[in-house]
Amino acid sequence: xxxxxxxxxxxxxxxxxxxxxxxxxxxxxxxxxxxxxxxxxxxxxxxxxxxxxxxxxxxxxxxxxxxxxxxxxxxxxxxxxxxxxxxxxxxxxxxxxxxxxxxxxxxxxxxxxxxxxxxxxxxxxxxxxxxxxxxxxxxxxxxxxxxxxxxxxxxxxxxxxxxxxxxxxxxxxxxxxxxxxxxxxxxxxxxxxxxxxxxxxxxxxxxxxxxxxxxxxxxxxxxxxxxxxxxxxxxxxxxxxxxxxxxxxxxxxxxxxxxxxxxxxxxxxxxxxxxxxxxxxxxxxxxxxxxxxxxxxxxxxxxxxxxxxxxxxxxxxxxxxxxxxxxxxxxxxxxxxxxxxxxxxxxxxxxxxxxxxxxxxxxxxxxxxxxxxxxxxxxxxxxxxxxxxxxxxxxxxxxxxxxxxxx
Numbered sequence: 213x214x215x216x217x218x219x220x221x222x223x224x225x226x227x228x229x230x231x232x233x234x235x236x237x238x239x240x241x242x243x244x245x246x247x248x249x250x251x252x253x254x255x256x257x258x259x260x261x262x263x264x265x266x267x268x269x270x271x272x273x274x275x276x277x278x279x280x281x282x283x284x285x286x287x288x289x290x291x292x293x294x295x296x297x298x299x300x301x302x303x304x305x306x307x308x309x310x311x312x313x314x315x316x317x318x319x320x321x322x323x324x325x326x327x328x329x330x331x332x333x334x335x336x337x338x339x340x341x342x343x344x345x346x347x348x349x350x351x352x353x354x355x356x357x358x359x360x361x362x363x364x365x366x367x368x369x370x371x372x373x374x375x376x377x378x379x380x381x382x383x384x385x386x387x388x389x390x391x392x393x394x395x396x397x398x399x400x401x402x403x404x405x406x407x408x409x410x411x412x413x414x415x416x417x418x419x420x421x422x423x424x425x426x427x428x429x430x431x432x433x434x435x436x437x438x439x440x441x442x443x444x445x446x447x448x449x450x451x452x453x454x455x456x457x458x459x460x461x462x463x464x465x466x467x468x469x470x471x472x473x474x475x476x477x478x479x480x481x482x483x484x485x486x487x488x489x490x491x492x493x494x495x496x497x498x499x500x501x502x503x504x505x506x507x508x509x510x511x512x513x514x515x516x517x518x519x520x521x522x523x524x525x526x527x528x529x530x531x532x533x534x535x536x537x538x539x540x541x542x543x544x545x546x547x548x549x550x551x552x553x554x555x556x557x558x559x560x561x562x563x564x565x566x567x568x569x570x571x572x573x574x575x576x577x578x579x580x581x582x583x584x585x586x587x588x589x590x591x592x593x594x595x596x597x598x599x600x601x602x603x604x605x606x607x608x609x610x611x612x613x614x615x616x617x618x619x
Contacts, residue, residue, distance in 0.1 A: 219531035220227065221473075224347050225321065225515040226458065226546055227496045228425070229617075230329070230598070231586065232545055235353070236324065239555035243536075243571030244573075245572065245579075245582045245585075245586075246585070247507070247537050247581035247582050247584065247585040247596045248585055248588075249585040250582075250588070251294075251581045251582075251585035251588060252403050252600075254296070254489050254581075254583045254584050254588075254594065254597060254601075255295060255296030255580050255581040255584045255601070256296040258296075258598045258601045258602065258603075259298050259299070259348070259351060259598075259600035259601065259602040259603065259606065260295075260296050260297050260298045260299070260302070260559075260580060260601045261298065261299040261300075261347070261359075261558070261559070261601070261605045261606065262297060262299070262300050262301065262429075262483075262559045262560065262563070262577075263301040263361060263450065263452040263483045263558065263559070263560040263605060264301060264303055264356045264361065264363075264452045264483065264485070264560040264561060264562050264563075264565065265286075265287055265300040265301065265302055265303060265562075265563045265564055265565075265577075266302075266303045266305055266455035266562065266563065266564040266565035266566055267285070267300070267302050267303075267327075268302050268303060268304055268323040268324075268326050268327055268563075269303065269305040269323065270285055270303065270564045270566075271320065271326060272326060272574065273444050276288075277333070279330065279333055279334035279338070283329065285564050285576075286563035286564045286570065286575070286577060287445050287563050287564055287576070288302070288410065288560075288577075289334070289337050289338075289356070289419065289590050290575055290580040291357070291577050292356060292577045294577075294578040295575050295576075295579060295580040295581065296581065296582060297356065298351050298356060298357060298602070299341060299347045299350075299351075299356070299357040299359055300349070300356070300357075300358065300359070300577075301359045301360065301361040301384075301385070301452070302327050302358055302359070302360055302361070302362055302486075303361055303362075303363045304320050304323045304324060304361065304362045304363065304383065305323070305363040305364065305366070305390075305565070305567065306319055306320060306362070306363065306364040306366050306367055307364040307390070308364065308366070308389075308390045308392035308394070308399070309392075310338065310364075310366050310367075311366045311392065311394045311395070313370060315335075315375070316364075316366040316367040316369070317369065317374065318368045320362065320367040320378065321381070323331075324360060324369065324381050324382065324482040325381075326542075327340075327358050327546070329358060330358065331358055336355075337355065337356060338355060338356050338358050339353075339355040339356070339357060339358070339359075340357075340358050340359075340382060341357035341358060341359045342359075342382055342611060344533075344609050344613060345611050347359070347606070350438055351370050356443075359382075359384055360381075360382045360383050360384060361383065361384060361385040361386070361387070361427075361452060362378065362383045362385070362386045362388060363387045363427065363429075363432075364387055364389060364394070364432075365386050365388045365389065365396045365397070365417070365594070366376070366390075366392065366394065366395075367388065368386070368395075368417065369395075369414055370395050370420065370439055371418050372416070372417070375417065375420055375421065375424060375426065375587065376424060378460075379424050379425065379469055381424055383426060384425075384426060384427060384609070385426060385427035385428070385429045385450060385452060386426055386428070386429060387419065387429040387431055387432050387433075387452060388410070388414060388417075388428070388429065388432070388437065388441070389433050389434050390419075392483060392546050393405070393406055393407065393434075395413060395414075396408050396410065396411055396412060396413060397409070397411065397414045397433045397434070397437040398434040398436065398437050399411075399432055399433060399434060400432055400433060400434050400435070400443075400464040400465045401464075401465060401570050402434075405434060407437070408436055409434065409436035409439070409440040409565040410437050410440045410441065415444055416506070416538065418441055418444045418445055419444060419445075419446075421445075421618065422445060422447050422612070422615055422616070423428065423615075423616060423619045424445050424616060425612055425613055425615075425616030425617075426612070427449065427450050427608065427609060427612050428441055428445050428447075428449040428450070429449070429451065429452045429453050430442070430450070430451050430454075431450050431451045431452050431453050431454045431476075431485075431560075432479075433442065433466075435437040435462065435464060435468070435471065438467075438471055438474075439471075439474060439582070442474050442475065442477070445478065446615060447539070447611050447612045447615045448478050448479040448480040448481070448607055448611055448612070449475070449478055449480040449608075450480055450481050450482075450483060450558075450605065451467060451475070451481070451483060451560070451603045452468050452483050452560045453483055453485040453560035453561070453562045453565075454466055454482055454483070454484075454485055454490070454560070455482075455484055455485045455490040455491055456469075456472075456544050456548070457469075457471075458492060458547060459491060459492060459540075459543065459544060459547075460489075460490065460491070460492070460493050460496040461493060463490075463496055464580070465490070466490060467482060469551060472548060472551055472552050472556070473551070473552060473586040474555050475552070475556060476552035476553065476614070479608070479611070480556065480608060481555075481556050481557065481558045481605055481607075481608050482556060482557065482558070483558040483559055483560025484557065484558070484559060484560060485560055485561070485562050485566075486541060486543050486561040486563070486566070486570055486571055486574050487565075487566035487569050487570065488533075488534070488535050488536040488540075488564060488566075488569045488570065488571055489566070489569055490539045490562075490566075491536040491541060491544060491571060492536040492540055494534040495534050495535065495536055495569065496532070496559065496611060498533060498534060501531075502527070502528075505527055505531075506524050507611075508529070509523045509524055510524075512613075524536060533569070535570075535571055535572050536571040536572070537571050537572040537573055538571055538573030538574050538582055538586055539573075539586065540571060541571060542583075542586050542587070542590055543576060545557055545587070545600065546590065554592070554596045554599055554600065554604075555599060555607075556604065557599070557600050557603050557604060558600060558601075558602070559580075559583075559601065559602075561574070561577075562575055563576065563603050569600070573586075580601075584597060584601070587600065591598060
């Protein structure tokens with residue numbers, strides 16, 4: 213998640229204006245993505261795990277009851293049921309600024325409390341999930357599992373006791389860093405590389421996560437940190453919400469082909485991120501392009517001049533956000549399959565974490581059947597679809613659990 217930077221409403225961030233409406237042709241394109249009865253059935257029959265949904269932070273400051281239908285956001289219970297979602301990993305997201313300001317442990321506890329309260333409000337709909345057995349048992353009982361992953365390891369605060377504490381609270385993966393480097397790892401977004409990968413404590417932490425049974429999440433970290441993590445870890449790692457650098461050249465937040473090959477050697481899995489800026493070069497470069505054009509107008513005509521406002525309005529109107537599509541997501545999936553195999557692919561949508569930048573055809577949690585349909589259209593077998601929807605992630609998680617039981 214990198215909320216304000218990759219939302220499709222970047223013009224609002226840049227100019228202070230309201231979000232531009234999605235172009236009409238985009239609505240027509242959305243309509244072409246439909247799911248057959250079989251796709252709907254498979255989405256509900258197979259175990260569907262999404263490793264990155266940002267509900268906890270979304271409702272922390274602006275509460276909504278996601279046990280019922282909501283007017284905003286990408287997730288609520290009715291839509292999740294419609295989409296066949298069985299096990300969302302709810303992101304315990306800690307902004308990078310907490311590394312310096314403090315308060316990260318408190319925030320993490322509050323966000324976890326919020327998910328436990330969600331389950332308590334609707335025990336007929338949700339149940340907490342702390343293991344792969346819990347996930348399967350909950351599905352058999354018709355309950356949606358709430359699993360927890362921590363996005364940004366800042367709350368560990370250099371103390372392995374905190375790792376154990378958050379494991380007891382239900383955290384089952386930790387993204388080592390976020391948008392800035394921290395005491396654990398360098399970040400892909402941060403040009404400062406204070407550790408040249410993982411810090412000494414970060415290397416120790418990876419080993420301890422293996423022993424405790426917490427999956428190591430390599431999304432967000434620098435290339436050097438990634439290679440060190442897969443070398444140090446004795447069990448497979450996950451990239452909980454990443455996509456491919458081959459489609460977004462120069463975007464280190466995504467994974468290169470060489471990194472994918474190293475991930476395969478580690479037996480890990482990449483959970484594909486649905487944000488358009490993760491999927492397509494044009495969307496990835498859109499924010500910087502618009503910012504440069506708007507700043508040039510402000511510099512030439514004066515920031516508050518009527519002429520500048522008119523020209524900025526024209527720029528916005530003539531340059532709508534270039535949403536990716538469901539087919540772009542399938543291109544990423546195809547690439548991973550062709551390079552390292554279908555056994556290394558999963559879903560890490562980043563719903564509720566990337567703003568209005570989601571691809572046409574995958575706008576919220578009700579649309580997973582569209583993904584299944586496109587997988588079918590591209591020749592994926594039922595077994596391969598089952599692996600992508602959740603089987604691969606469950607295989608990694610089980611390996612992590614098994615290792616922890618014997619160490």
